[in-house]
Amino acid sequence: MSPLIQPFFDQGSSTFSYVVYQAPGSACAIIDSVLDFDPKSGRTGTEHADTIAAFVRENGLSVQWLLETHAHADHLSAAPYLRSQLGGQIAIGEGIRQVQKVFKAVFNLEPNFRLDGSQFDRLLQPDETFAIGDMSVRALHVPGHTPADMAFLVGEQDLFVGDTLFMPDVGTARCDFPGGDAAQLYRSIRTLLAFPADTRLHLCHDYPPEGRTEQSQTTVAAQRQGNIHVRDGIDAAQFVAMRTARDATLAMPVLLMPAVQVNIRAGELPPAEDNGVRYLKIPLNRF
16 A cells, blocks of 8 residues: 655745655654744744644644654754654654764764764664554665665655655755765665666655746656666766766755754754853854
């Protein structure tokens, strides 16, 4: 039985979040949720997350998991907020510990910030299986964009790939963040594209060219035939050369500084300082 999948698109960050479930009244997982954030004012909001919560309640769903494909650099996670509203466990790949170590140093975080991933309810191992209700899920380690990237195979035909792949006319994820590696990303992508041709790939982002609306889903066949960066016939050396050159031209994501600081904490905001206010840091001349 294939899962039911409801995508939610956040226009500001071009992010797709998903509710994955078996039927009305069943258990569900929420994948890659978004917390609203205004970088001009520093204000957070829950409008996008509340839309997801309303869908969950309207369909009588029970949240079992709040899954993160990785520690995102372009949006803040709403997982803690949704857990407070709906329950569930926040889970991410165990590689988050490596990401935490790098960014604790970058942001000079508080001495007691833990590097063991214990901010999350569950750390998933490569090829670990778990369940959403009666549906089997396999966690696939797909590093390259970051060391902690995971993809989630729900059932036999629905694969949530995070930032690893985009629509064929957009290409692939950048690899120039700390811990990123283009050769590793190529290997991860080939692992995903080894699944059957009709496997559905559910994307975390879409940046459509002019004339096309946002799309959340593609297939292995479409990627192998037409991905502008990594279709069949493009080898590892060609991909690494392209990806390295392209990444050197890209600006940093607008929300990288706040997003990473929050997302390595499983979406929790930094602790309040002695005046009761929470602060995010901007390291000057670091990137």
